[in-house]
Amino acid sequence: MRVLLVEDEPDLGAAIKRTLTQHKYLVDWVIDGDEAWAYLENSWTQYTLAIFDWMLPKSSGLELCKRLRKFNNPLPVLMLTAKDSMEDKVAGLDAGADDYLVKPFGMAELLARLRALQRRSPQFKPQKLTVGNLSLDYGNNLVVSQNLQEIILTNKEFQLLEYFMKHPHQIITTEQIRNQLWEVNAEPVSNVVAAQIRLLRRKLANVGCDHVIETLHGLGYRFNVN
Numbered sequence: 001m002r003v004l005l006v007e008d009e010p011d012l013g014a015a016i017k018r019t020l021t022q023h024k025y026l027v028d029w030v031i032d033g034d035e036a037w038a039y040l041e042n043s044w045t046q047y048t049l050a051i052f053d054w055m056l057p058k059s060s061g062l063e064l065c066k067r068l069r070k071f072n073n074p075l076p077v078l079m080l081t082a083k084d085s086m087e088d089k090v091a092g093l094d095a096g097a098d099d100y101l102v103k104p105f106g107m108a109e110l111l112a113r114l115r116a117l118q119r120r121s122p123q124f125k126p127q128k129l130t131v132g133n134l135s136l137d138y139g140n141n142l143v144v145s146q147n148l149q150e151i152i153l154t155n156k157e158f159q160l161l162e163y164f165m166k167h168p169h170q171i172i173t174t175e176q177i178r179n180q181l182w183e184v185n186a187e188p189v190s191n192v193v194a195a196q197i198r199l200l201r202r203k204l205a206n207v208g209c210d211h212v213i214e215t216l217h218g219l220g221y222r223f224n225v226n
């Protein structure tokens with residue numbers, strides 16, 4: 001699940017990003033409203049959720065929200081703010097925010113609000129994704145094979161396998177994987193994708209399923225359902 005976080009306070013932004021990353025979200029963090037809009041305009045469909053701070057340099061979180069809804073964009077938005085008067089809350093919700101969290105807040109509350117937003121969102125994820133002989137268990141970071149052997153995956157392995165399972169029989173390039181699973185500002189390490197796939201295959205080999213990810217030399221990879 002990819003989240004766009006727009007927060008200009010460095011400590012808070014870093015803390016939110018760290019927490020969400022630990023909980024399997026992939027976070028693109030930007031610090032002003034104009035940069036956020038550039039991301040939203042070009043690639044909002046990549047995101048499951050957005051978190052906007054209200055007070056931001058350039059465009060405010062409120063303006064971002066209004067602009068999204070003006071274009072009938074349904075991306076769920078959680079607004080963060082130091083404001084807590086009833087009028088402010090109404091203004092935020094009127095602008096199209098789905099929920100509202102007043103600073104300071106605890107990370108457990110933030111996570112709970114995000115889960116609630118996901119449940120209401122059309123992009124809500126099920127507890128399990130099953131393709132062929134493999135079943136991904138979102139609650140436990142597990143993949144379960146046909147003979148019910150369980151493999152514990154790291155977050156990145158989980159995201160990678162999920163991406164493959166959602167695109168069976170398709171040729172997927174290294175570039176596509178990198179764009180989808182690594183943050184936009186991540187260092188471009190040329191063989192990070194290949195290294196990650198090697199690790200994932202090694203785990204899948206333990207249950208005899210390493211062949212599901214095929215390497216197509218010069219083209220990319222393909223997930224084969226069996």
Ligand code: CA
Pocket residue numbers: 007008009053054055056
């Ligand atoms: Ca701010």
